[in-house]
Amino acid sequence: MEDKKITMPAVALRGLTILPGMVQHFDISREKSIRAIETAMMGNQKVYLVTQRHPEQETPAVADLYQMGTISQIKQLVKMPGGIIRVMVEGEKRAALLTLFEEGPYLEAEVEEAPMQEEQLTDTVKEAMSRIVKEKLEEFGNANPKAVKDFIGSLLVITDLEQLLTQTANEFPWDFAVKQEMLECDYWSHLYDRIVYYLMRELEILMIKRDYQGKVKEHIDKNQRDYILREELKVIREELGDDSGTEDADGYMEQLEKLSADKETKEKIKKEIQRFKGMPGGSQEANVLRTYIETVLEMPWKKVSRDNQDIIHAKEILEEDHYGLEKVKDRVLEFLAVRALTKKGTSPILCLVGPPGTGKTSIARSVARALGKKYVRISLGGIHDEAEIRGHRKTYVGAMPGRIADAMRQAGVANPLMLLDEIDKVSADYRGDVSSALLEVLDGEQNVKFRDHYLEIPLDLSGVLFIATANNASTIPRPLLDRMEVIEVSSYTENEKFHIAKKYLIPKQLERNGLTEEMLSFSDKALEKIIHNYTREAGVRNLERRIGEICRKAAREFLEKKKKTVHITEGNLQKYLGKEKITFENANEEDEVGIVRGLAWTSVGGDTLQIEVNVMPGDGKLQMTGQMGDVMKESAQIALTYVRSVADRYGVENRYFKEHDLHLHIPEGAVPKDGPSAGITMATAMLSAVTGKKVCASVAMTGEITLRGRVLPIGGLKEKTLAARMAHMKKVLVPDKNRPDMAEISKEITKGMEIVFVKTMDDVVREAFV
Incomplete structure (x- = not known):
């Protein structure tokens, strides 16, 4: 077959490919394209149509055009408004682009005809190929019935393979790039492969599309149904009010x-x-x-407040709010330092243990202020129902969350400071053990997911800074105590009380009673006398009450007697507070037999106990009076056993104890007394009474005794030392094992007293006997 090269006008098509045998109309607006059509119309009405690779290009070069196009016959030309020409063409022959001339007023192309090449295909192969194409067309028609009406019906009646392939390529709505691919096929078998491939691809796309459409329709139908039902339900409810x-x-x-x-x-x-x-x-x-x-x-599930990590600021706040309490302040500042370095730090669980009125609760409030935390307080005194901590199941009538969850809700943040007040006073009954419920709250490993029965959703308590308070650590259950870091808040000395009263209590009471410092003032001597003779406590609560009492009476005087100022002195103090409430039993003036001064710890501070022992004819009985508890009675029995075991060393015969009774008495019989620290005092008094040797009146002692005369350590040493100072004792005997505790006591307390450490009763006797 002889190839022919032809030069003719050319038009570059955008997004459109013309195949041989295809009738198509399209609009042209580019000047060069219009000129090319007009030139063709003036000649043989033939034009070369070639497709641009990128439709968006305005002036394509040779490289921007496909190499295979179609020689087409212009059938119709219509001029449209806006300089647009609508052209109808019919594709005639495939032709390859050889050269493109762009210099003239229109594009001119040199092309070479490229008819489909002959193949040796048998009739059987052609029939098979026809059937396969028709099967795919039928499948497509079944999946898309509208396509049958449009063109598939006319394709299925064609019997010639070449005509079927040509018409299918022309009629099917392929993309221009697909049609270009078909135009470039040189053999009928190649065109067959492309048509079958793209028919199968279209079928698969159609099936996927149908599946998605079905799912979307189902979803829309369900939403529509739900919407209608909701609207109906809304109308019904509105009708019912x-x-x-x-x-x-x-x-x-x-x-x-x-x-x-x-x-x-x-x-x-x-x-x-x-x-x-x-x-x-x-x-x-x-x-x-x-x-x-x-x-x-x-509930503040993830809402947190930002802590103030300025350690200097925290120190200033703590110093401003509290006098003394160095241990507590140091521990809080240590916590802040760790938090600042690690940027997280597990919140400690601090337990402040000390007598009433020593400022445990107010310390927690100051810590919250120093850290910039929200402050919530839970009073645990007398709680005996576990549900108070864990909450009630919401199915019960009147159910509510537990106190922990409720405090979190009040705080409004997940990291407040939570004060658990009076943790030593929780109790248990048939409704559960409150202290056991608190174990989960106060365990850093468990409280990340604290379960409140009412909420039923785990509550994260790991960000909460817990501070507990207690008067007596011995009554806190051991597992609960083990989860907390105990900080002792000990009794205040008279000097500390004096400074606290001056700095905090007097200004507070003046403000509360509507007075000013110019209207009411206190002399230092008067303040010292209020502390010494009108209050007897470890803390400052009663001291504040006495100051408040003076303020109220002064306020009355301002109104009744029109006074301008009132100055409280040691001389006029009795006028406002009445006669002295407290008298301290000072050291005895004379050394006596069988009378020894012991030291005791009470819930309101330290005290001195004068233990007396008398010997009388009898048959070896020991009589004890003075409201003594079981522990103290056992100490008395141990003391007597020890005295009998060493009596022969002091010239006392064994039959002496069979012929005499001993009577041990602790004055103030109406006041219950108990504790394990009066052993050496009772043993010294008994030994003095039995041997007739006098005990030094200015000596006080504390310590427990064993059967062999060893002296055991005791607690509450600061309070006991304070009591000895108040009683003007000159020498205090302390167990040798309490030497580290004594090192922590300030010189202000021990000043003027001789502290003697004793290991055995021999040391005690040597120091106590005259």
Whole structure:
């Protein structure tokens, strides 16, 4: 076959490919394209149509055009408004682009005809190929019935393979790039392969599209159905006057969107809101659920406040609010230092143990102020129901969250400072053990997911700074005590009380009673006398009451007697407070037999006990009076056993104890006394009474005794030393094992007293006997 090269006008098509045998109309607007069509019309009405590789290009070069195009016959030309020409063409022959002349007023191309090349295909192969194409066309028609009406029906009746392939390529709505690929096929078998491939591809796309459309339709139908049902339900509720539940549920959903919580918590709350939405508004269950939803939405699940990590600021606040209490201040500042270095730090669980009125509760408030934390207080005194801590199941009538969860809700943040007041006074009964419930709260490993029975959602307490207070650590259950860091808040000395009164208590009471420093003033001597003779306590609570009493009486004088100023002195103090309330039993003036001064710890501080022993004829009995507890009675028996075992060393015969009775008495019989620290005092008094040797009146002692005469350590040493100082004792005997405790006591307390450490009763006797 002879190839022919032809030069003719050319038009570059955008997004369109013309195949041989295809009739197509299109619009042209580019100047060069219009000129090319007009030139063709003036000649043989033939034009070369070639497709641009990139439709967006305005002036394509040879490299921007496909190499295979179509020689086409212009059938019709219509001029449209706006300088646009609509052309109808019929593709005639495939032709390859050889050269493109771009310099003239229109594009001119040198092309070479490229007819399909002959192949040796048998009739059987052609029939098979025809059937396969028709099968795919039928499958497509079944999947897309509209296509059958459009063109597939006319294709299925064609019997000639070449005509079938040509018409299928022309009629099927392929993309221009696909049609270009078909135009470039040199053999009928190649064109067959492309057509079958793209038919199968179209079928697969159609099936995927149908699946997606089905799913979308199903989803839309369900949403439409739900919407209609909701609208109907809304109308029904409006008719019944019961549409508040839906409005509330929508409001809860809005709150849930704004809630700062993890995904699991939000999902749980969302389910409860959806349940509530479907309930009749007036039902009891709906009311229970409404309360529950409102509660969980108020909880600060992930909302936290930013701590003030300025250690200097914290130190200033603590010094400003409290006088003394160095241990507590140091521990708080250590916590802050660790938090500042690690940027996280596990919140410690501090337990402040000390007598009433020593400022344990106010310390917690100051720590919260120093750290910039929210402050909440939970009073545990007398709680005996475990549900007070863990909450009640929400199915019960009147159910509510536990005190821990409720305190978190009040604080509004997940990292407040929580004060557990009077933790030593919780109790247990048939409703559960409160201290056991507190174990989970105060365990750093467990409280990350604290379970409140009412909330039913784990509550993270790891960010909470817990501070507990107690008067007596011995009554706190051991497992609970083990989870806390105990800090002793000991009794105040008279000097500390004096400074506290001057710096804090007097200004506070003046403000509370509407007075100023110019109106009412206290002399230092008067203040010292109030502390020494009108109060007897470890803390400063009663001292504050006495100052308040003076303020009230002074306020009355200002109004009744029109006084301008009142000055409280040692001389006029009795006028405002009456006669002295407290008298201290000073050291005895003379050394006596059988009378020894012991030291005791009480809940309101230290005290001295004068233990007396008398010997009388009898048959070896030991009589004890003075409201002594079981521990003290056992100490007395041990002391007597020790005295009998060493009596022969002091010239006392064994039959002496069979012929004499001993009577041990502790004055103030109406006051109960108990404790393990009076052993050496009782043994010294008994030995003095039995041997007739006098005991030094200015000696006080404390310590427990064993059967062999060893002296055991005791507690409350600071309070006891204070009591000895108040009684003007000159020498204090202390167990040798308490030497480290004595090192922590300030020189202000021990000044003027001789502290003697004793290991055995021999040391005690040597120091105590005259």
